[in-house]
Amino acid sequence: MKEDRRLPHKRDGFQVLKTKTAYVIFIVLTYAFGYFSAYYSRQPLQQQQPPSPAAVRDVKTTKPQVCSIDNFRVTTRCGNLVPPESIRQTVIDRIFNGTSPYTDFPPPHAEKFLRPKRIKGWGSYGAVFENIIRRVKPKTIVEIGSFLGASAIHMANLTRRLGLEETQILCVDDFRGWPGFRDRFKDMALVNGDVLLMYQFMQNVVNSNFSGSILPVPFSTGSALEKLCEWGVTADLVEIDAGHDFNSAWADINRSVRILRPGGVIFGHDYFTAADNRGVRRAVNLFAEINRLKVKTDGQHWVIDSVK
Known part of the structure; x- marks a missing residue:
C-alpha cells in the first residue's frame, strides 16, 4: 500500500x-x-609566458618578407623613339587616319553651338610656364588635362614668342568634363549627350591661330599615355592637370614619366590649392620620395626636374 x-x-x-x-x-x-x-x-x-628576449631578437633579425616597390612599376618597354619633327604626323596617322582633325572644321552639326572663343582655365597663366619653357626649350610638350585649352594656348604663345616655332603641344583629355560641370558652364551645349568640349577646345585653338601647333588626343589619360609610349612618342615637357584625387594624380605621374625624354621636366598644378585635399600633393611627394627626386614649387605648381 x-x-x-x-x-x-x-x-x-x-x-x-x-x-x-x-x-x-x-x-x-x-x-x-x-x-x-x-x-x-x-x-x-x-x-x-612572454617570449624570452633571445626569441624576440631572433624575430627582429630574421629577414622580413619585403614587398618591393618594383612590383608596382610598369616594366613594359616603349616603342622605338619617334623624332620630334615626326611626332605630330605620327599622332595624326594613328588617331585621325592621316587627316588633321582641323580639316573642314567645324562640322556642320556642331558649328551653331560653338562660341568664337570660350577659354577658361585654372592656374593657366602662372610664371611657371615661361620659366620652364625658357629653360627646357621643348620640342614636344604633352599636356595631361586640357579642358578648353587655356594653358595649352598660353604655352603655344610662349613658344612662339621665344622663337620655338617647331614646338608641338599634344593635349590629352577625354573632353567630357566631369559629372555636373555644366552647372558651372551652362552655356556649353549638349547635343545627344555630347557636351561638345572637344569642338569648343578646337574652336579656341583655331581662333588663336595655333592649329598647327596644338593637337588634341581625345582619350582618357591612361589609355592615351599607354599608346603614346607604345608608338614611341616622347616629350621634353609634361604638364599634369587632370584628375585631382590621389589615385588619378599618382597614375598620371607614373604613366607620364614613361614618355619623358632623359633630362625632361614634369610639372603640374594644384600643389598649393584646395585640390590638394584630395591628394595631388601626396601623390607628387610619394613619387619623388620613392624615386629619390626633389620637388620644387613655383607658385601653385610643382616641378620635378630630370626624372630620368
Missing part, C-alpha cells in the same frame, strides 16, 4: 519535467556548463 501511494508522486514529478519551463531551464544550464568549461580550458593558453 505504501508503494502504491508513492507511485502517483513519482508520476507527478515526471510530468513537471516535461513542461516547457523545465525544458528551457535544462537548455540554459547545459549551455552555461559548456561555455564555462570551454572558458577555463582556454585559460592556460592566454597565460602563456
Whole structure:
C-alpha cells in the first residue's frame, strides 16, 4: 500500500519535467556548463609566458618578407623613339587616319553651338610656364588635362614668342568634363549627350591661330599615355592637370614619366590649392620620395626636374 501511494508522486514529478519551463531551464544550464568549461580550458593558453628576449631578437633579425616597390612599376618597354619633327604626323596617322582633325572644321552639326572663343582655365597663366619653357626649350610638350585649352594656348604663345616655332603641344583629355560641370558652364551645349568640349577646345585653338601647333588626343589619360609610349612618342615637357584625387594624380605621374625624354621636366598644378585635399600633393611627394627626386614649387605648381 505504501508503494502504491508513492507511485502517483513519482508520476507527478515526471510530468513537471516535461513542461516547457523545465525544458528551457535544462537548455540554459547545459549551455552555461559548456561555455564555462570551454572558458577555463582556454585559460592556460592566454597565460602563456612572454617570449624570452633571445626569441624576440631572433624575430627582429630574421629577414622580413619585403614587398618591393618594383612590383608596382610598369616594366613594359616603349616603342622605338619617334623624332620630334615626326611626332605630330605620327599622332595624326594613328588617331585621325592621316587627316588633321582641323580639316573642314567645324562640322556642320556642331558649328551653331560653338562660341568664337570660350577659354577658361585654372592656374593657366602662372610664371611657371615661361620659366620652364625658357629653360627646357621643348620640342614636344604633352599636356595631361586640357579642358578648353587655356594653358595649352598660353604655352603655344610662349613658344612662339621665344622663337620655338617647331614646338608641338599634344593635349590629352577625354573632353567630357566631369559629372555636373555644366552647372558651372551652362552655356556649353549638349547635343545627344555630347557636351561638345572637344569642338569648343578646337574652336579656341583655331581662333588663336595655333592649329598647327596644338593637337588634341581625345582619350582618357591612361589609355592615351599607354599608346603614346607604345608608338614611341616622347616629350621634353609634361604638364599634369587632370584628375585631382590621389589615385588619378599618382597614375598620371607614373604613366607620364614613361614618355619623358632623359633630362625632361614634369610639372603640374594644384600643389598649393584646395585640390590638394584630395591628394595631388601626396601623390607628387610619394613619387619623388620613392624615386629619390626633389620637388620644387613655383607658385601653385610643382616641378620635378630630370626624372630620368
